[in-house]
Amino acid sequence: MPQVLTVKQAAEFRQLPESTVLRRVREGTLPAARIGRTWRFSRRLLLQWIEEVSIPEETVEAGMVKAIKERMAAEGREIPLAEVEERLRG
Numbered sequence: 001m002p003q004v005l006t007v008k009q010a011a012e013f014r015q016l017p018e019s020t021v022l023r024r025v026r027e028g029t030l031p032a033a034r035i036g037r038t039w040r041f042s043r044r045l046l047l048q049w050i051e052e053v054s055i056p057e058e059t060v061e062a063g064m065v066k067a068i069k070e071r072m073a074a075e076g077r078e079i080p081l082a083e084v085e086e087r088l089r090g
């Protein structure tokens with residue numbers, strides 16, 4: 001794969017639809033450069049971006065446990081942490 005990618009190549013590299021890649025470029029959440037009327041992507045910057053935005057699984061799981069516990073508390077219900085974890089494994 002080349003070091004400078006087209007929209008199609010960037011989409012394949014990121015395993016996303018081209019429309020999502022273009023939307024993220026417009027939102028400023030995906031690094032790209034406009035050359036004439038086309039967008040180009042640095043393979044190195046896309047790899048770096050992936051590493052920076054990746055969230056460790058443990059962080060996601062901890063956030064889910066916290067959200068479930070907060071929702072249960074808001075509803076006036078309490079369940080043991082073990083049951084929350086069991087529901088996550090579902």
